[in-house]
Amino acid sequence: MKNRKLRTKITLRIGIFIILCDIALNIVVKNIIDYSSSNTIKNDMIIQQNNATDFINEYFMINGKNLDKQTFISNSPKISISLSENNNSTVGIYDDNGQLQYESVKGEVNKSINEHINKAKENKAYIYFAKENDENKGYFAYPFYSNGEVVGIVEIIRDYKDIIYNNRSIYLLFTLVESIFFFIILILIYIILRKSTRPIENLLKGVREVSNGNYGYEVVELNNKDEIGDLAYEYNKMRTKIKKQIEVTHYLEKSRRDFFCNITHELKTPLTSIAGYAELLQTNYDNEKFRIQAINSIEKESAKLNSMISSILEVSRGQILNREKNEFDIGKLIKDTSDEMKIRNNNSLKVKLNVENSNILGIYDEIKSLLLNLLENAYRYSIEYGEIEIVGQKKDNYYNLSISNKSYNLDSEFQEKAFEPFIRGENALNLEGNGLGLYICKLIVEEHNGEIDIEIKDDVVKIMIKLTTM
Numbered sequence: 001m002k003n004r005k006l007r008t009k010i011t012l013r014i015g016i017f018i019i020l021c022d023i024a025l026n027i028v029v030k031n032i033i034d035y036s037s038s039n040t041i042k043n044d045m046i047i048q049q050n051n052a053t054d055f056i057n058e059y060f061m062i063n064g065k066n067l068d069k070q071t072f073i074s075n076s077p078k079i080s081i082s083l084s085e086n087n088n089s090t091v092g093i094y095d096d097n098g099q100l101q102y103e104s105v106k107g108e109v110n111k112s113i114n115e116h117i118n119k120a121k122e123n124k125a126y127i128y129f130a131k132e133n134d135e136n137k138g139y140f141a142y143p144f145y146s147n148g149e150v151v152g153i154v155e156i157i158r159d160y161k162d163i164i165y166n167n168r169s170i171y172l173l174f175t176l177v178e179s180i181f182f183f184i185i186l187i188l189i190y191i192i193l194r195k196s197t198r199p200i201e202n203l204l205k206g207v208r209e210v211s212n213g214n215y216g217y218e219v220v221e222l223n224n225k226d227e228i229g230d231l232a233y234e235y236n237k238m239r240t241k242i243k244k245q246i247e248v249t250h251y252l253e254k255s256r257r258d259f260f261c262n263i264t265h266e267l268k269t270p271l272t273s274i275a276g277y278a279e280l281l282q283t284n285y286d287n288e289k290f291r292i293q294a295i296n297s298i299e300k301e302s303a304k305l306n307s308m309i310s311s312i313l314e315v316s317r318g319q320i321l322n323r324e325k326n327e328f329d330i331g332k333l334i335k336d337t338s339d340e341m342k343i344r345n346n347n348s349l350k351v352k353l354n355v356e357n358s359n360i361l362g363i364y365d366e367i368k369s370l371l372l373n374l375l376e377n378a379y380r381y382s383i384e385y386g387e388i389e390i391v392g393q394k395k396d397n398y399y400n401l402s403i404s405n406k407s408y409n410l411d412s413e414f415q416e417k418a419f420e421p422f423i424r425g426e427n428a429l430n431l432e433g434n435g436l437g438l439y440i441c442k443l444i445v446e447e448h449n450g451e452i453d454i455e456i457k458d459d460v461v462k463i464m465i466k467l468t469t470m
Helices: 006-062 069-074 076-087 115-121 161-211 227-284 288-320 330-344 364-381 412-417 437-447
Strands: 090-094 100-104 126-130 137-146 149-159 326-329 350-355 359-362 387-395 398-406 451-457 460-468
Touching: 006 076, 006 126, 006 137, 006 149, 006 161, 069 076, 069 149, 076 090, 076 100, 076 149, 115 126, 115 137, 115 149, 161 227, 227 288, 326 330, 326 364, 330 350, 330 359, 330 364, 330 387, 330 398, 359 364, 359 460, 364 387, 364 398, 364 437, 364 460, 412 451, 437 451, 437 460
Parallel strands: 350 387
Antiparallel strands: 090 100, 090 149, 126 137, 137 149, 326 359, 387 398, 398 460, 451 460
């Protein structure tokens, strides 16, 4: 089942809350309008009572008549008609026992309503408002006093349809405006929530893409200057980091597979050669010339195998061990190593040395191994009567070392793969190398948080190393 979206849930809950508030407000407003209508009718009835009382008193005064029960009843037609005409209402005159004496009717009157008359008989003024069958009339009755004595009852029936209709129209208009306002607010809330939750939807999509292995998906909507924008920014950082870690993991796994595949191949070659010569020696041992050739080949392949195993152990040691680093002068070490290599390789190559002294923090034996590997490569792959140039300079907080030599037709493909294991120069003068030298150099430099690079231009190979100084 598909889950309801967050903005729909929030909009629905806010909508329910607003509806409840609107209902409560509607009830309050209706009560206020009803209360106002009741007060308006009550005040109007009081005004009608005062007018009727003043009229009756003035009527008897002008006509010079004494106001008592008998005269009140005998003059009831004139009083009723005059009040009805003046106030545009039904007026009835009753005796003090509640018996109708005369009534001047305006419009329709419900004769069954007598609650107000009964209350007036109890010497109480009373208003009854009739709402049945679209009737909106006020039935009002009060006892009429003269000289402290009740002489009769005055009934006033007045139509309040206009007041009720106007108040009802106001209520309906308020309800309509309230409903429109409610829908406008609900739509605005939905639009705002839709805009606000869009980054969350993008984040959700991004999480799903990452869970499906698509680490290239990036949340591009980062305009929100709030927690959602920060979350999107942190998501992109996390995604980039995960992507890099996975790429590194894949690269390391591929390198590991390639490394061991190459090891298998490289170890198998000299072992096959040794085994082949050993087998042939069993049948051709008396052949002096072949025996010497076979022994020399076995000795040569054994030395090659020993060199390769030593290099592999050195690679393994560099990847596993984390030995303590000490401070030493790298300039002096470069000079000493260069002199050592000159003695070891007594050939026609010329070495040009331009090295500054500077202290670094590192593992002395590994840096020396680094220099030996680089210089051995330079001697091995240089052209005859060539020159090896060694430059070491301190710049800012780094020591920059470069070793250059002219070689044979090395292409860009070699430059790209030079630091991978078992990569050899195709046109080297001496092909006895095992292809691990530069790979070991790369591991050593990385262990010292340095940088190593190679540049090949016009058959000149230049190895550049940057190490941090003290």
